[in-house]
Amino acid sequence: MAVIRVELAGRAYDVRVGEGLLADCAAQCGALLRKKDVPIVTDANVSEHWRETVTASLVDAGYTPHFLVLDPGEAAKSWQGLEGVVEWLLGKGVERGDHIVALGGGVIGDLTGFAASVLKRGCGFIQIPTTLLAQVDSSVGGKTAINSKQGKNLIGAFHQPALVLADTGALATLPRREMLAGYAEVIKYGILGDRAFFDWCEANGAKVVDGDAEALAYAVEQSVAAKARIVAEDERETTGTRALLNLGHTFGHALEAETGFSSALLHGEGVAMGMVLAARYSARIGNISADEAARVTGAIAASGLRTEISALGLTCSGKELAAHMLHDKKMDAGTLPFILLNGIGEAYLDKNVAMDDIATFLAQQLD
Numbered sequence: 398m399a400v401i402r403v404e405l406a407g408r409a410y411d412v413r414v415g416e417g418l419l420a421d422c423a424a425q426c427g428a429l430l431r432k433k434d435v436p437i438v439t440d441a442n443v444s445e446h447w448r449e450t451v452t453a454s455l456v457d458a459g460y461t462p463h464f465l466v467l468d469p470g471e472a473a474k475s476w477q478g479l480e481g482v483v484e485w486l487l488g489k490g491v492e493r494g495d496h497i498v499a500l501g502g503g504v505i506g507d508l509t510g511f512a513a514s515v516l517k518r519g520c521g522f523i524q525i526p527t528t529l530l531a532q533v534d535s536s537v538g539g540k541t542a543i544n545s546k547q548g549k550n551l552i553g554a555f556h557q558p559a560l561v562l563a564d565t566g567a568l569a570t571l572p573r574r575e576m577l578a579g580y581a582e583v584i585k586y587g588i589l590g591d592r593a594f595f596d597w598c599e600a601n602g603a604k605v606v607d608g609d610a611e612a613l614a615y616a617v618e619q620s621v622a623a624k625a626r627i628v629a630e631d632e633r634e635t636t637g638t639r640a641l642l643n644l645g646h647t648f649g650h651a652l653e654a655e656t657g658f659s660s661a662l663l664h665g666e667g668v669a670m671g672m673v674l675a676a677r678y679s680a681r682i683g684n685i686s687a688d689e690a691a692r693v694t695g696a697i698a699a700s701g702l703r704t705e706i707s708a709l710g711l712t713c714s715g716k717e718l719a720a721h722m723l724h725d726k727k728m729d730a731g732t733l734p735f736i737l738l739n740g741i742g743e744a745y746l747d748k749n750v751a752m753d754d755i756a757t758f759l760a761q762q763l764d
C-alpha cells in the first residue's frame with residue numbers, strides 16, 4: 398500500500414492506495430468510526446459489486462453499516478439529491494464528530510462531501526472512491542458540489558475528507574468507458590505540469606485503461622501525489638496554482654452543459670475533449686506548435702478517448718457553447734481566465750483570452 402499525505406495545516410489526511418482496502422475498510426478507518434452505526438452513501442452499481450465486501454469488513458469488526466443507495470449518474474448531484482442525502486443522514490442521527498462514508502465515484506463523493514459540509518454546519522466524511530476518476534482526482538482535495546441548471550458544480554463547498562481509501566482492486570468491475578473517462582484526469586497531470594509523466598502515459602496509457610495492476614497503481618499514485626502537492630499549495634484556488642487542475646474543464650464543462658449533464662458525455666470525456674481544445678487554442682495563439690497540439694491529441698486518442706467535438710452532433714453555435722463558460726467559477730470581474738499551454742507539462746493561467754475569439758475557434762471545431 399502507498400500512503401500519500403495531503404499536507405493541510407490543521408486538517409492533513411492520508412490517501413491510501415492499494416489493493417484490498419475495501420475488504421479491510423473497518424481497520425483502515427479505525428477510530429474515525431466512533432459509533433457502532435456507520436452511514437454509507439453509495440449508488441446501485443457500486444452496491445451491486447462491493448456492498449458485501451464492505452459489509453463483511455464492518456460487521457466482522459462489530460459495526461452495523463447503513464446504506465443509502467442512489468441511482469447512478471450525474472443527476473444525483475442536484476438539490477433534490479442533496480436533500481435526500483441530508484434528510485437521510487439527519488434521520489440516522491449523525492453528529493458533527495461522526496464520519497459519513499462516501500463509497501463510489503465522483504458523483505457520490507461530490508454529493509456526500511457537500512452534504513457533510515452543511516450537515517449541522519459540517520461533519521466528517523471518508524472518501525472510498527471506486528472509479529479511476531475518483532481515485533486519481535475527485536476524492537482528493539475537498540472540492541464538493543452539486544450542479545445547477547446554470548452549470549456544473551455551481552453550488553458547493555471546500556470540505557476536506559478525513560481519509561481517502563483508494564482500492565485499485567475495486568476498478569476490476571468498472572466498465573471500460575468509465576476507465577477511459579478516469580484516464581483523462583490521469584493524463585491531465587502530465588499535460589499540465591509533468592512532461593515525464595505525459596511521456597509515461599503515452600507509453601503506458603493502454604495498460605492503465607486495460608487494468609494492468611502495476612500500471613494502474615503507478616498511475617493512481619502519481620496522480621494523487623500531484624494533486625496532493627497542488628492542493629497543499631493552494632487549497633482554495635486563490636493563487637492560480639490549483640486552477641491548473643481545471644485544464645480542459647472550461648471547455649469540458651460547457652460541453653457537459655450542452656449535452657445536459659447526461660450519459661451522452663461523461664465528465665472525463667468532456668475533459669479529454671477540453672484538453673484537446675486547450676492545446677489547439679494554445680497553438681492558435683502561438684504558444685505551442687501545431688505538432689505539440691497534435692501530440693496531445695494523439696496521446697488522448699491513443700487511449701481510446703474521443704477527441705473531436707464535431708463528432709458529438711451538437712446543434713449549437715460556437716457562441717452558444719462559449720456562453721456556458723460565463724458561469725465558470727474562475728470568472729473574475731467579467732474576465733474568464735483559461736488554462737492554456739506554453740508546452741506539454743507547462744500549463745498556465747491566461748487572463749487575456751478574448752471570448753469572441755473563443756467563440757470563433759469553437760465554431761471551427763464544431764464544423
Ligand SMILES: NC(=O)c1ccc[n+]([C@@H]2O[C@H](COP(=O)([O-])OP(=O)(O)OC[C@H]3O[C@@H](n4cnc5c(N)ncnc54)[C@H](O)[C@@H]3O)[C@@H](O)[C@H]2O)c1
Pocket residue numbers: 440441442443446469470471474501502503504505507527528529530531534535536537538539540541550567568569570571572575578579582664665
Ligand atoms: N471534486 C473534484 O475534485 C472532482 C474531480 C473530478 C471530477 N469530479 C466530479 O466527479 C463526477 C464524475 O465522477 P465519476 O467519473 O467517478 O462518475 P460516477 O460517480 O458517475 O461513476 C461512474 C459510473 O461508474 C459506476 N461505478 C462506480 N464504481 C464502480 C465500480 N467499482 N464498479 C462498477 N461500476 C462502478 C457508477 O455507478 C457510475 O455508473 C463528476 O460529477 C465530476 O464533476 C469532481
Ligand SMILES: O=C(O)C(=O)C[C@@H](O)[C@H](O)[C@H](O)COP(=O)(O)O
Pocket residue numbers: 534538540549550582639640642643646726
Ligand atoms: O480539484 C480541482 O481543483 C479540480 O479542478 C479537479 C477537476 O478535475 C474537477 O472536475 C473539479 O470539480 C472541477 O472544479 P470546478 O471548480 O471547475 O468545479
Ligand SMILES: [Zn+2]
Pocket residue numbers: 534582646664668
Ligand atoms: Zn475534472
